[in-house]
Amino acid sequence: MDNFVIHGGKKLGGEVRISGSKNAALPILAAALLTRERCVIRNVPDLRDIKSTFDLLNHLGKKCFFEAGAFTVTEPGRLKHDAPYELVRRMRASVLAAGPLLARLKKVRVSMPGGCSIGVRPIDIHIEAFKKLGAESCYEKGDIVLTGAKLKPGRLRFRFPSVGATENLMMCAALLEGRTTLENCAREPEIEDLAAALRSMGVEVEGAGGPRIVIRGQSKLRALRHTVIPDRIETGTYMLAAAAAGGRVKLTAADPKPLGALIKALERSGTKVTCGRDSITVESAGGRPRPVNVSTAPHPGFPTDLQAPWMSYMARCRGNASVQENIFENRFMHAAELLRMGASVYISGNKAYVHGVEELNGAPIMASDIRAGAALLVAAGAAKGRSVIRRTYHVDRGYERVEEKLRALGMKIERVKG
Ligand code: EPZ
Numbered sequence: 001m002d003n004f005v006i007h008g009g010k011k012l013g014g015e016v017r018i019s020g021s022k023n024a025a026l027p028i029l030a031a032a033l034l035t036r037e038r039c040v041i042r043n044v045p046d047l048r049d050i051k052s053t054f055d056l057l058n059h060l061g062k063k064c065f066f067e068a069g070a071f072t073v074t075e076p077g078r079l080k081h082d083a084p085y086e087l088v089r090r091m092r093a094s095v096l097a098a099g100p101l102l103a104r105l106k107k108v109r110v111s112m113p114g115g116c117s118i119g120v121r122p123i124d125i126h127i128e129a130f131k132k133l134g135a136e137s138c139y140e141k142g143d144i145v146l147t148g149a150k151l152k153p154g155r156l157r158f159r160f161p162s163v164g165a166t167e168n169l170m171m172c173a174a175l176l177e178g179r180t181t182l183e184n185c186a187r188e189p190e191i192e193d194l195a196a197a198l199r200s201m202g203v204e205v206e207g208a209g210g211p212r213i214v215i216r217g218q219s220k221l222r223a224l225r226h227t228v229i230p231d232r233i234e235t236g237t238y239m240l241a242a243a244a245a246g247g248r249v250k251l252t253a254a255d256p257k258p259l260g261a262l263i264k265a266l267e268r269s270g271t272k273v274t275c276g277r278d279s280i281t282v283e284s285a286g287g288r289p290r291p292v293n294v295s296t297a298p299h300p301g302f303p304t305d306l307q308a309p310w311m312s313y314m315a316r317c318r319g320n321a322s323v324q325e326n327i328f329e330n331r332f333m334h335a336a337e338l339l340r341m342g343a344s345v346y347i348s349g350n351k352a353y354v355h356g357v358e359e360l361n362g363a364p365i366m367a368s369d370i371r372a373g374a375a376l377l378v379a380a381g382a383a384k385g386r387s388v389i390r391r392t393y394h395v396d397r398g399y400e401r402v403e404e405k406l407r408a409l410g411m412k413i414e415r416v417k418g
Helices: 022-034 048-059 092-105 124-132 163-174 189-200 232-245 257-269 304-314 333-340 370-382 393-398 402-408
Strands: 002-008 012-017 039-042 063-067 070-074 107-111 136-140 143-147 155-157 178-183 204-206 213-217 225-227 247-252 272-275 279-283 320-324 344-348 351-355 364-366 385-390 412-417
Touching: 002 370, 012 232, 012 402, 022 039, 022 048, 022 070, 022 092, 022 163, 022 189, 022 232, 048 063, 048 070, 048 092, 048 393, 092 107, 092 124, 092 143, 092 163, 124 136, 124 143, 124 163, 163 178, 163 189, 163 213, 189 204, 189 213, 189 225, 232 247, 232 257, 232 279, 232 304, 232 370, 257 272, 257 279, 257 304, 304 320, 304 333, 304 351, 304 370, 333 344, 333 364, 333 370, 364 370, 370 385, 370 393, 370 402, 402 412
Parallel strands: 012 247, 039 225, 155 178, 364 385
Antiparallel strands: 002 385, 002 412, 039 070, 063 070, 107 143, 136 143, 178 213, 204 213, 247 279, 272 279, 320 351, 344 351
16 A cells, blocks of 8 residues: 655645546546447546546446547447446445436446445435435345336425535436426536536536526437536645645646635635636745634535645644534544644534644654545645655545645655555
């Protein structure tokens, strides 16, 4: 297993190019299951989770390959309807195969994903919504089996704006001839990107990015042709790495629009942010940031996926800052690692109270999920001395060529075999 060895405390500078969005690419690759036609998807990042999707699609009967830099999907034979535990446990986003397969084959069997280090993460909202469109469900040996003989377009309201449930239902409705209305939808930019991909297949989609999405499905869909949006969470992570370590960093091929909540918080903390049409420049004032409280919320609120790196940044604030997590019930695992670096964090329920310290010190630390790993990179880059981050495979699930990009910004980071 690989480790990252970082000698921190050095200012960052230069430019880094942002990759395509992991969380936009995953549902869009699943949408290839909606058609027999050859699908071509560009700007797909080279990540472990994408490799897992590649394996899942191949298992289901698709053939995936990279051609001229594009993720290409064809369908040489019959599709299968099962996503087994072996694949789902590697990546819970495998449940996104349920919507397209249910609509296409009228039957799907998906292993229940189970919890992960950030929370229990049930899929009841997905299942309830499929049932509202006429699906029937039962549990068998740890799998959920959905059948759709009576599936038809309709109207439903999610009890919570779940990102995955919104995506799954959009894909299912895309292949149901007629009008489906989804209410209380997630409003994340990745939903808008999925809507754009579905439109390229001939589906009419209105309202994506807002709470009500109307889909006019078709019985047969065209080929999918799409370029994935820039990764807003990767962008935010590099913005925080620069703010925490100090210096001036420009992010290119980035989209500032979905990062309003982070940009506002960074500016309040004293970091300068300048936005271009497809670039963002972050310039730290030098010294310790002003304390700023954040509280995570569905988009356009402060993203839960940036909560951990934000805490690393606040660890050196001049005063006290709170960080409240409202989306996942167990997303503070990084705090214990920050304590090992000399941070002062006290957790009560879903709120972390950070008392800023003068300095963080390098230490051996361990990543517990993708964004906790990102938080440790941010902290180690800002800390004095040497840190060794273990379980880097979490980071590799979500950050393309991370050490190469950080090294290009001047961070002293190496990947070594552990
Ligand atoms: C997506 O997960 C992202 N993953 C997550 O990114 C992100 O943190 C999350 O949205 C919130 O923005 C992908 O896009 C692949 P949810 P998802 O359904 O779809 C509860 C990362 O690091 N819930 O909006 O699983 C759930 O337990 C990852 O890149 C139910 O109770 O998120 C959670 O508390 C981590 N029942 C909340 O809703 C359900 O059926 C939000 O979950 C579904 C969700």
